[in-house]
Amino acid sequence: MKTPLLSLVGAGPGDPELITLKAIKAIRQADVILYDALANEELLSYASPEAVTRFVGKRYGCHALSQSEINHLIIEYAFSHGRVVRLKGGDPFVFGRAQEEIEIARSHGIEVEIIPGISSALAVPATQMIPLTCRGINESFWVTTGTTQSGDISADIKLAAQSSATVIILMAMSKLEPIMEIFQQHDKNETPVAIIQDGTTDKEKIIIGTVKDIVFRSQHAGITNPAIIIVGEVVSLHPSLIKTYIAPYQKSDEKKQRNLRS
Numbered sequence: 509m510k511t512p513l514l515s516l517v518g519a520g521p522g523d524p525e526l527i528t529l530k531a532i533k534a535i536r537q538a539d540v541i542l543y544d545a546l547a548n549e550e551l552l553s554y555a556s557p558e559a560v561t562r563f564v565g566k567r568y569g570c571h572a573l574s575q576s577e578i579n580h581l582i583i584e585y586a587f588s589h590g591r592v593v594r595l596k597g598g599d600p601f602v603f604g605r606a607q608e609e610i611e612i613a614r615s616h617g618i619e620v621e622i623i624p625g626i627s628s629a630l631a632v633p634a635t636q637m638i639p640l641t642c643r644g645i646n647e648s649f650w651v652t653t654g655t656t657q658s659g660d661i662s663a664d665i666k667l668a669a670q671s672s673a674t675v676i677i678l679m680a681m682s683k684l685e686p687i688m689e690i691f692q693q694h695d696k697n698e699t700p701v702a703i704i705q706d707g708t709t710d711k712e713k714i715i716i717g718t719v720k721d722i723v724f725r726s727q728h729a730g731i732t733n734p735a736i737i738i739v740g741e742v743v744s745l746h747p748s749l750i751k752t753y754i755a756p757y758q759k760s761d762e763k764k765q766r767n768l769r770s
Contacts, residue, residue, distance in 0.1 A: 510539065510589065510590025510591065511590060511619070512586035512587050512590060512592075512616075512617075512618045512619070513586065513590065513591045513592065513618065513619050513620075513621070514582055514586060514592050514594065514609065514610075514613040514618050514619070514620045514621070515534045515538070515591065515592070515593045515594065515620075515621050515622075515623060516594050516596065516600040516604075516606050516609065516610070516620065516621070516622050516623065517531045517534050517535065517593050517594065517595050517596065517600070517623045517625065518531060518596060518598060518599040518600050518604075518623060518624050518625015518626065518627075519531070519543070519544075519546070519547035519548060519551055519595050519596060519597050519598070519625055520548075520597075520598065520625050520626045520631070520708075521597070521598055521626055521627065521628035521631040521632055521707055521708045522546070522548055522597070522628070522706065522707060522708040522709040523548070523708035523709060524548045524550040524551055526626050526631060526708060527551060527625065527626075528623065528624070528625070528626075530623050531623050531625065532551075532554050534593055534623055535551060535552075535554040535555055535593060535595070536554050536555065536556065537556075537591060538555060538556070538559050538591050538592070538593040539556075539558075539559055539560065539585075539589040539590040539591045539592070540559065540560040540561075540562070540585040540586075540589045540590075540591070540592045540593070541555055541559055541560070541561045541562070541592075541593045541595055542562050542564050542578065542581060542582065542585070542592065542593070542594050542595065543561065543562070543563060543564065543595040544564065544565065544595065544596050544597050545563075545565050545572075545597070546596075546597025546598065546628075546734060547595045547596060547597050548709075551595065560585065560589065562581070564577075564578050564581070575605060575608060578594075578609070579608070579609060579612040582594065582609060582612065582613060582618075583612065583613070583616050583618070586613070586616075586618050587616075587618075594609060596625070597625075597628070598625055598626070598627045598628045598629070599624050599625040599626065599627040600622060600623075600624070600625065601622070601624070602627045602629060602651065603653055603678060603679070606622070627651075628678070628707055628708075628734075628736055629651045629676045629678060629736060631707070631708055632704050632707030632708060632736050633676070633702075633704070633736075633738055635707065635708050636702070636704060636707075636714060636746060637745070637746060637747050638702060638738060638742055638743055638745060638746050639742050639745060640674050640676070640742065641674065641742070642742050642745065645741050645742055645745075646672050646673055646674055646740060646741065646742060647672070647673075648671070648673040648674075649673050649674040649675070649676060649740075650664065650668040650671070650673050650674070650675045650676065651676045651678070652664045652665055652668060652675065652676070652677055652678070653677070653678055653679050653680070654677050654678065654679050654680020654681075654682070654683045654684075654687060654737075655679065655680065655682075655683055661683055661686060661687060661690070665677065665687055665690055666690055669690050669691045669693070669694045669696060669739075670694050672740075672741075673740065674738065674739070674740035674741075674742050675737075675738070675739040675740060676736060676737070676738055677736065677737040677738075677739070678736055678737075679733070679734075680737055681703075681726070681731065681732060681733050681735050681737075682733075684703075684722070684723055684726060684737070685723045687737070688701075688719050688720075688722060688723055691719045691739060692719055692720065696719045696739070697718065697719050697720040698718050698719070698720070699718060699719045699739060699740065699741065700716065700717075700718055700739075700740065700741060700742075700743035700744045700749075701716070701717055701718060701719055701722040701737065701738065701739050701743060702714060702715070702716045702737075702738045702743045702746065703715050703722065703726055703731050703735050703736070703737050703738075704735060704736055704738070705731050705732065705733075705734065705735040706734060706735075707735075707736060713729065713731060715729045715731060716743060716746060716748065716749070719739065
């Protein structure tokens with residue numbers, strides 16, 4: 509009889525190579541893998557041939573099973589099979605509803621371990637060379653959901669729109685227009701915005717605009733979920749918006765070499 513164990517494992521932002529070694533080890537040792545829609549299925553290649561693998565959905569607009577049904581499976585499989593890996597897109601503690609699964613497992617006496625993952629909120633802008641903070645531009649960033657459990661726009665977005673922080677908004681494409689209106693209300697019409705769909709994967713699409721025109725641009729480009737929205741002056745550092753130049757030290761070095769040759 510195997511000891512029941514729940515491992516909450518972060519699958520990273522989409523690229524199957526952006527996963528930790530500890531996560532791969534957990535997948536290899538799993539007796540059961542319950543994986544989300546945003547977890548790359550290529551990661552299942554690390555699983556044992558004897559392991560049970562089951563898709564449970566869970567992303568905005570995709571709910572194969574309810575959270576209560578997933579909780580039930582965790583308990584059932586933990587006692588019948590042993591080690592259950594809950595493979596979640598990104599990081600389990602960033603809008604991953606991990607706490608609900610921790611509580612249900614502990615209430616049944618099941619040990620829980622957490623294996624963090626790389627969140628799309630951090631990785632997707634980075635792979636597009638958009639820094640979330642940059643000296644002289646901003647000193648902080650917000651990561652927020654587009655909507656609350658009730659379906660309303662998060663009140664945090666209204667606070668974030670008043671700051672100089674970079675704002676990363678997840679699960680928000682259905683509320684893009686009213687969210688941009690909030691930024692407009694705080695004189696952010698010209699603030700750069702990037703939207704990245706399917707970040708870090710071979711399906712990745714990016715559009716760049718400003719608060720005042722990003723809704724039109726996204727509609728024209730057909731951008732849909734899963735996507736992240738980045739609002740802030742750091743978006744202007746995207747390589748497509750920066751002209752290539754020769755750094756001053758390079759020019760200086762070339763001059764020194766000419767002087768030495770002469």
